[in-house]
Amino acid sequence: MHVVVCAKETPDSAAKVEVGADGNVTWGGAPLVINPWDEYAVEEGLRLKEEHGGTCTVLAMGSPSSQEALKHAVAMGCDDAVLVSDPAFENADTLLTSHALAQAIAKMGDVDLAIFGRQAIDGDTGHTAVQVGRRLGWNTLTYVFKIAEIDFEAGTIKVERLLEEGKQICESRLPAVLSTVKDINEPRYPSIIGVRKAAKLEIPVWTAADVGADGAIQAKVQWPAVSAPPARQAETEMIEGDTPEAIAAALVDKLISEKIV
């Protein structure tokens, strides 16, 4: 049994992200961390490994220094880590990212299941999991909040997915790609032994050539400019009154007269 968890390094969710003078995105001194959604994917991979035996590998794509997500996942308990990094992937959109990750997973050769977080908190597309699955020709089950059954011998999986209108229960076949949502588990903290292992780990870096990405597949979308969100114009108007009833009436008056309700 071989589970691959895909993780990404992102600025911490509390970081103050801004556009710098050079037009590039900056996050000041905020730490880079494992994408918070990916911690659930790592935890699920580790639980499967603990229950079924086998290997749990963490895979990331990023700059050569982009190792925080991988180290965190190893500190949590992943057996191996692989970084896919190449200047050719620098401005990758999800089309190219999914190609690079799918090629890396295919190169590993024996993967039964690839698990992703719901989305990365920087790009926020939520497309990479389904696109990796499509490239591999594997079934993709997104927004999974429960793996109800999995049988690596028989190659079957049953999951529960969170859609807008409710919960969908699906059966499918392995190998498969999953994306997970927060309800699926409670991620563990890294262990001391894990942190030591991660600190010493030499993470192999696979280039575009290593994964057989020969340049035939290119990014198809570009983002020429990034800007601060439109500033909020109105000042906050504080509603005051002698009693809760008076305050409530004043607010309701405003909301109704401005046709908000």
Next chain:
Amino acid sequence: MSGIWVWVEQHQGSAAAVSWEAMGLARALAGELNQSVTALVMGHDLGDLAQAALHHGADAVLVCDDPTLADFRVEPYASLLSKLASEQEPAAVLAGATTRGRDVMGAAAVDLETGLIADATGVEVVGGMIQATRPVYAGKLFSTVVGPDASPLMLTLRPRAFPAPQADTSRSGEVTAVEPALAEDDIATRVVGFESTTGQVSLTDASIVVSGGRGVQGPEGFEPLRELVGVLGAALGASRVAVDSGWIPYEHQVGQTGKTVSPDLYIACGISGAIQHQAGMRSSKVIVAINKDPDAPIFRLAHYGIVGDLFAIIPALTEAFRERLG
């Protein structure tokens, strides 16, 4: 390479609200680019959904009504979308940035080896080319995105970011039935159950959201909020603290690791307004904050602020709305 397509997402025969928002945008783009709008309607027992697509702005409809499409599964839906698009070569394909929309469009973009812009909140034509704006870093920044080499250019649209057109029942157009791309035997996934969250207004579609945070103090603290939700026909949201404390299920969470909402009115009750929560609700048109702490960061984002005890204010607010709204 011509035509603006809209994938009409439906659940049990009802169109997702964002599909008609996409149709409104498609009409505007088609006008500027001098093209026509085609709706793709897929599912089973679809009733008059094809007509509804015409009424909301489509010039023509491709409809596939087949048992293999009864339950949503990405394989048959994406394969049909990419097959039709490779045969007919539209210039652009639009869909909602929903769980299904992201799946179908993501998979089809790989089949077509083309560019996909996720979760656009603004789309315009600049120099004859479609240009999108989308939030990144949970809305802390906005990115301009283009796909000059993408054919078709595929875009998913954030729900409630674009106005929905009024249905015009005098509109008509050609409805063409198409065959599914996959037979049942070619589809590995089976849907064996569905549990509706019935009776609840969907957070992402709601025009009013009432959310509770640390200040509600426990599961029973959501009761006054539920009453207000009932009077307003709103959806019930929650901050991460309330969800992590086990007071309310995760499906209610609004914020960076929950849902993103853009209602006309967002009422934040006992929510301090951490940056991660703001990420999920800052695009709300009007924000009301009710909090005991006058220094809570939520007040810097709110249009209307009330400093006070939510357990006194909310019931009074519920009563006031009940009287005024009948």
